[in-house]
Amino acid sequence: MLSGINAYRLSTPLYADTAYSVVEATQVESEADGTIRSRDALAWYVQDIVKHARYAEVAETWWNMRSCILGTPHGSRSSLFVNQYTGGHMRKILDALNNSGMYGPIKEWSLDMLSQKKRDKIGQTLIRTAVKNYQPSNEQFEFELHGEICKATIRDTWDDGTELSVKVQIGDIGDTDLSVTGFYYPEQNLLESSDPKGKRAIAEKFL
Missing domain, CATH: 1.20.1280 (Monooxygenase)
Structure with a gap:
């Protein structure tokens, strides 16, 4: 805690459900x-x-x-x-x-320096390619894309074919170059992906 700056929590949120704390600066010069x-x-x-x-x-x-x-x-x-x-x-x-x-x-982990549109494209490219290479008899497999070996894990979430849980990783555990998770809904051919995480140079290969 800095001298002259204090924070306290209100009993009700301010502008969002998770926004409670208020910062009070009493001995701080401002611009x-x-x-x-x-x-x-x-x-x-x-x-x-x-x-x-x-x-x-x-x-x-x-x-x-x-x-x-x-x-x-x-x-x-x-x-x-x-x-x-x-x-x-x-x-x-x-x-x-x-x-x-x-x-x-x-x-490197956050890819926020890339636009949301680019992050979405990276995630969807990896997830969709994993789904195309998926065989129900093999939940864990590898595929190559743009010179990178991608390790995929796909599971039938509810064991009824309505939703597939997908994870794609490049690199080893503890030394991941790129990672993304998502879901695929075969009946609607609908795909959802999280924001990818990893190294920018690797991620940009999938744009």
């Missing part, structure tokens, strides 16, 4: 737009992230960490707490520290 003064926010941010370097095993990317850094709700580099100028510098600082190697190898 003209009402966000925390840039130099203060950046100083607190650097002090906090550097202290974890000695114990870190991997470097987390901006896309993995921005909810923790900016607070929620947030945009690509701003929130209720910091403006785009401050958020942009926060990202530059994190990128520089990650590239220095002080946290260890960079772990």
